Amino acid sequence: MNEHEYPDAEIDGDFDVIEAGEPAAPRAPAPLAADDTGTGKPRLCLMGEFSAGKSTLSNLLLGEAALPVNVTATQLPPIWISHGDEAPYRVDLDGEEYELDLERLTDVSVEDTSHIRIFRDAPFLEHCDLIDMPGISDPNMDADVWQRVLPMADMIVWCTHATQAWRQSEAAVWNTIAPGLQARSLLLLTRMDKILSERDRARVVKRVGRETKGLFHGLFPISLTRAMAAGDDAGKWAESGAADFEEALLAQLGAIAEGRADAAAEAAAAATPDRVVMPARIRPRPLAARRTARTSGHDAA
Ligand SMILES: Nc1nc2c(ncn2[C@@H]2O[C@H](COP(=O)(O)OP(=O)(O)OP(=O)(O)O)[C@@H](O)[C@H]2O)c(=O)[nH]1
Ligand SMILES: [Mg+2]
DSSP states (O other), rough: OHHHHHHHHHHHHOOOOOOOOOOOOSOOOOOOOOOOOOOOSSSSEEETTTTTTHHHHHHHHHHSSSSSSTTTTTEEEEEEEEEEOOOOOEETTOOOEEEEEEEGGOOOOOOGGGEEEEEEEOOOGOEEEEOOOOOOOOOOTTTHHTTTTTTEEEEEEEEGGGGGGHHHHHHHHHSSSOHHHHHOOOEEEEEEGGSSSSSHHHHHHHHHHHHHTTTSEEEEEEEEHHHHHTTHHHHHHHHTTHHHHHHHHHHHHHHHHHHHHHHHHHHHHHHHHHHHHHHHHHHHHHHHHHHHHHHHHHOOO
């Protein structure tokens, strides 16, 4: 919680606010999707209702606008952003890849596109791949558009609009998410700056905390616009709610990456006995064979 901006939520012992504790141990690394091009990093999906702040959050994390500004108001497929400077491309529903001119993103057919891959040199992308999803209940957007990318997620940051937070439509979608993935994910209450009284801010945090208890690893109220405007001002960054959220997010991504590393190490360890046993089993044979041959030779001599 942010002690500068939402003190009530901390002081009043009545509040049932979910705090981020130790990063949840990832239960199993998500299987790599067939069309994964494999950076090997955890994949963080940004989800929520349309206009909840997903793309603003993506820009905040990257420190730059991921896409040209002229396309922000258009219907876009999931935008999968990885570290690097490769050329962007579009992946269709069969996994075929096509060159893409980002200035002509508006021409992309959402129905025929699984996702768009773009690459940025942002330090945040050293921790994970970021997938900016279209809104879940956008009336102009079929649910398939985000559902087909969802199996690739290792972690979700769900953005919910503080002034109308955690609607039934959001809860209904969240119910379809695997419990292990839920437990690794964070809930972000965006647009906290739109709630003017401290009491009302505390109230919404309390209510949403209660309604989502056990469904997320942590709940974080934030003003994305104030976080954007904070620049290098650490006080303003913390006041916006961004500092606490960033810390929890990086801890979760670290835990997921470690889980993957552990799983890879376990797989390697499981494979090791075969590699050790095989030569040991094989080696004596030629030795035995040579001895037999020598023996036979000696015997023969
Ligand atoms: N005041 C305020 N405005 C915000 C905040 N977060 C996002 N916005 C604004 O809300 C509008 C929509 O934000 P986006 O980031 O585009 O939302 P989105 O979830 O990506 O929307 P879709 O991709 O259309 O589903 C933009 O004008 C943002 O500037 C916030 O915390 N406070
Ligand atoms: Mg968006």
